[in-house]
Amino acid sequence: MATAQLTASSISTRSLPSFEGLRPSTVRIASVGVLRPGGVNMRSFRGLVVKAATVVAPKYTAISPLGDRVLVKIKTVEEKTVGGILLPTTAQTKPQGGEVVAVGEGKTIGKTKIDISVKTGTQVVYSKYAGTELEFNGSNHLILKEDDIVGVLETDDIKDLKPLNDRVLIKVAEAEEKTAGGLLLTEAAKEKPSIGTVVAVGPGPLDEGGNRKPLSVTPGNTVLYSKYAGNDFKGTDGSDYIALKASDVMAVLS
Secondary structure, eight states: OOOEEOOGGGOOGGGSOOOTTOOSSEEEESOOOEEETTEEEOOOOTTEEEEOSEEOOTTOOOOOOOTTEEEEEEOOOOOBOTTOOBOOGGGOOOOOEEEEEEEOOOEEETTEEEOOSSOTTOEEEEOTTOSEEEEETTEEEEEEEGGGEEEEOOSSOGGGOEEOTTEEEEEEOOOOSBOTTOOBOOGGGSOOOOEEEEEEEOSOOBOTTSOBOOOSOOTTOEEEEOTTOSEEEEOTTSOEEEEEEGGGEEEEEO
């Protein structure tokens, strides 16, 4: 009877769902069955490892991004809580930030040459699923386009984020505690709001002449935004924030 066996080379990590806490360099699959027509025989292969990051051999000592790409050294995953409690791997949050270690030469819009706006040494936050992960010099790195950088963050509090280009930082409104009839809602029943207050905005996108086009929203605006857009963050004060593109803001409320 014909069988089809799964091997490491036949499994794409892009098809695996994203789980909070997965270490960025390795996905470990405890067991993989042998597929047979009409069913699965759970005879397994133990210890199969699928690499999610490209490993750069030690003989290469430098990476020089091209065009409008940026190389970021990923911030280390927190292994303990603030109180010193050791976190299991499943509870560790995958970081969305790091330090810029190399930049490309920029891009050309029309006849205008545009340099990369972030410099080496800058601490940045980037889109969750952007770029290509690399293991280089014993550390995890990410090479991505400058447009995938959400903003610059020099502190540990997301409310201090300085958005880049057409990004907007919004403080999310608190979820309703009760229904219209006065019933108290449980945490699971609370609807995630799509309304918030603009905290900071980027300088705007570039037009064909290389000039910035100002955004149509300003700090202090209460806005309605697309429900599944952007990147979610938790502030040090416990408040929820979201960083998204201005085009995902649908209306200003007054």
